[in-house]
Amino acid sequence: MNLQSTLAEVRDRDHVFSFLQPRHAPELDVGKNVLLYLEGISVSFDGFKAIDDLNLYIDDGELRCIIGPNGAGKTTMMDIITGKTRPDTGAAWFGQTINLLEMDEPAIAQAGIGRKFQKPTVFEFLTVFENLELAMAGDRAVLKILRARLNGEQRDRLDEVLELIGLKALPQMRAGSLSHGQKQWLEIGMLLMQQPRLLLVDEPVAGMTHQEMDRTAELLSSLAGRHSVVVVEHDMDFVRNLAGRDRTVTVLHQGSVLAEGRMDQVQNNRKVVEVYLGE
């Protein structure tokens, strides 16, 4: 709000000043069955267009795989959705009521968007249990977390997730001493504790064995439905496995959508073959 409009408002004696009115976070509305809208988004860093007029729609409960060569703008796209990077132009809406571009990272996270980083980032000094505890959905105000205690229901939820990510035997282990694959799983577990509506998963199987990859694919598929899941991945076998026959795959190239469709359609798309799959 600029100074002029503020002054005009102060002179208007008939209404409560808008800066005095309580601000309500709008409720998530997915009435049109679309959870995430990205429209006409562009962003450039020092003249390099990382994202160029990107349009992407994610349905509620959908599992979407996004592939693309290095530098296609996959991570930048996630940065925009989670509030880390502001686009130069375009609109990003979560449901029909929440404007992501007006919010910062914590607000977006609390609105229900969770993110898993490319490099597994867990809190290495804390135990597995404490990592999950911190991730648990709940009030994040300073005074609230000072007094927070786990109740029975939350404890059950923690145990459930520990079981799911295969770390049930190691709740008191320092997260820093886990193996690479276990850290990946722990981070997925942390996402689950957050209970987000939309999960952004950046290269979840990097550094995993084939067995672990299969289990990860299984887990992500099982999450779709209750959550929407967006998976960015390099590993084609994994994407093929995850997308199956009927899920949508999006191919990014130079910051915009090159192709979108089922895996077999995308794989046979001539443009896609040229830039990515042809190798």
Place this chain on the structure above:
Amino acid sequence: MFLWRIMKDDRGGQILLALLALAIVLVPILNSLPTDSALHLPTYTVTLIGKYLTLALLAVAVDLVWGYLGILTLGHGAFFALGGYAMGMYLMRQIGDRGVYGNPKLPDFMVFLNWQELPWFWQGFDQFWFAAIMVMLAPGILAFVFGALAFRSRVSGVYLSIITQALTFALMLAFYRNEMGFGGNNGLTDFKDLLGFNLQSDSTRIGLFIASALALAFAYLLCRYLMQSRLGRVCVAVRDAESRARFMGYRVENVKLWIFTISAMIAGVAGALYVPQVGIINPNEFSPLNSIEVVVWVAVGGRATLYGAVVGALVINYAKSYFTAELPDVWLFALGGLFVLVTLLLPRGITGLLRSREAVS
């Protein structure tokens, strides 16, 4: 029960609190023994230990923000000195007409500067309760405003360290000026009494020692309470992976702001207890070097343990007193050497060494 809950996993803290309790009981007894007894503790030594305890309190405040939150503050001396000045102003007003110029209202330096009336910010400091509030409020407000600006604009790492350093340096220059009304480079001194008790008497000095020990114990419990809660784990999370915490929905800047402010208030209390025991407060306390030295104490004692900060402050300050008296030329080399050795050989400080012994056995 509450105390037990927050202290039960903290062996070092239990020992520290037990030692403090022991000192509170034992020091007055040893001091009251006849002077020719072998166990007699001179009042000079009592005051010296009391001074160390206030410095340990400052170290705990620094460990809270550096050890747990990863904010390398090089300006905590500013909060310490502000608390000290608030206490000094009260002590100045207590002098009353016993000053050299005998002015019942104005402290000597104001008479000397030909001031006619008390500046507005000196009002109220004739009341102890007011001064006691200001001891915490002045550093608290400064830390809050500074932190709100710095943390909201996401200044971190070495840049933040440099700004904290600039903060204390700027305050030092400001307090050196006579026009500021804090006694210029002479500072505030020549105190007579505190709450009506003569500052030179043995019993007042014992009382100040006990107050310092109690303040240290209380602040330790407060910090431990904060750090064993989920808030404490969020602090560690912020220290180790700040952006992850942010993407998890934590308002990192608020967490930092509150802990930083609390820490500054603890530092203020430390300064307020320090001043009556050393008898002077001057702008030198704002010197950037002092703040850096505190960080060295914490590093030597062991970061992120709280009791490590106490150990570090006591060991180094004792060493400082010893070396400056016995081998004045060596002191700076000893301090430098100690820091190099600790960084190379004991990255987790002195207490880290003890803890790893414990883990092995």
